[in-house]
Amino acid sequence: MILQDIDETRLPKHIAIIMDGNRTWARNKGLDSKLGHKEGAKTLENIVRYANKIGIKYLTVYAFSTENWNRTKEEVGALMLLLGTYLDDFSKRADTENVKIRILGDILALPNNLQNSINKAIERTKDNTGIVFNVAFNYGGRAELVMATKKIVEQVKKGKIKLDEITEETISSNIYTAGQPDPELLIRTSGQIRTSGFLAWQTIYSEFVFLNKNWPDFTEEDLLLAIKEYQGRTIKKGK
Numbered sequence: 001m002i003l004q005d006i007d008e009t010r011l012p013k014h015i016a017i018i019m020d021g022n023r024t025w026a027r028n029k030g031l032d033s034k035l036g037h038k039e040g041a042k043t044l045e046n047i048v049r050y051a052n053k054i055g056i057k058y059l060t061v062y063a064f065s066t067e068n069w070n071r072t073k074e075e076v077g078a079l080m081l082l083l084g085t086y087l088d089d090f091s092k093r094a095d096t097e098n099v100k101i102r103i104l105g106d107i108l109a110l111p112n113n114l115q116n117s118i119n120k121a122i123e124r125t126k127d128n129t130g131i132v133f134n135v136a137f138n139y140g141g142r143a144e145l146v147m148a149t150k151k152i153v154e155q156v157k158k159g160k161i162k163l164d165e166i167t168e169e170t171i172s173s174n175i176y177t178a179g180q181p182d183p184e185l186l187i188r189t190s191g192q193i194r195t196s197g198f199l200a201w202q203t204i205y206s207e208f209v210f211l212n213k214n215w216p217d218f219t220e221e222d223l224l225l226a227i228k229e230y231q232g233r234t235i236k237k238g239k
Contacts, residue, residue: 003054006228012184014058015051015227016206018198019044021190021214028214034078039216041086045093050220052099052131058180059133060104062198066140080110083137084117091121098130104176105139106147132180139176141200148174148201177202185230187223189215207233 019040026036044061051059064079071079087101094101101121108115118137151174155161161170172178182202186195191212195203209226211218 003224006224007231008055010231011055011227012230013056014060014181014183014185015056015223016060016062016183016186016199016203017047018062018186018188018192018196019215019218020188020192022216024190025214025216033075034082036216037079037082041082043216043218045086045090046220047218047223048094048099048131048133049097050223052097056131058183059131060136060177060183060199061134062136062139062196064105064137064139065196065198066106066138066143067196080114083135084114087117087121091124094121094125094133095128098128099125100128100130100132101125102132102134104134104136104144106143107138109138134177134180136176136198139198141195141197144175145171145201171201175201182206185209185226187211187226189213189218 022036022040023033024036025039026033048059063083068079069076091101101124103118103122107118110118148171152161152166152170156163156166177199182204183199183206186199186203186206187209188195189211191210193210195208199206207230209229211222211226213222
């Protein structure tokens with residue numbers, strides 16, 4: 001599969017990816033799970049760069065869910081450290097490659113040093129005009145909707161909007177991806193066939209592609225194959 005095998009005039013504007021299988025990849029190789037996450041981070045950087053190159057406008061990845069706090073203290077700590085290091089390092093290259101970094105999730109619940117890394121990465125890349133790279137970290141689909149509901153209730157209480165003026169657009173403008181198009185394509189690796197609460201509001205009309213491959217093994221060709229699968233389907237929004 002090469003780029004010429006897909007219709008470049010019909011690329012999805014927004015692709016979402018559930019990067020599953022880092023721990024399984026490591027376990028299958030007899031390695032510590034931390035090495036699986038590190039390898040997954042390398043794969044992610046490659047895919048962000050390639051998606052930007054071929055013209056994808058938005059890429060959203062599921063990096064750490066609200067449920068992931070239930071993992072061992074050691075693994076959670078390693079993931080926090082990895083994201084901070086990743087953002088500090090990648091944001092420098094992202095800036096030169098015109099990548100705009102966004103974080104979706106409850107940032108205030110994260111350690112202060114990680115919050116600092118997040119804020120620096122966002123500030124450093126805020127004026128870039130290439131791909132918008134959304135990292136869902138400490139994110140949960142239901143938690144996002146609860147957050148949006150609270151924001152809307154506050155707006156009603158303050159008289160900014162009336163109760164009967166609340167529409168789908170009201171909700172869309174109060175979630176983490178406000179101002180962005182919904183993902184047309186959602187990819188999940190590792191062979192699991194579920195969305196795990198990822199972008200529960202945004203993916204109602206998305207096309208799903210599930211791959212029986214762990215995230216560290218995901219390649220540029222796999223991305224093109226998923227796009228090819230998406231383009232081969234008859235898209236009937238609202239059906």
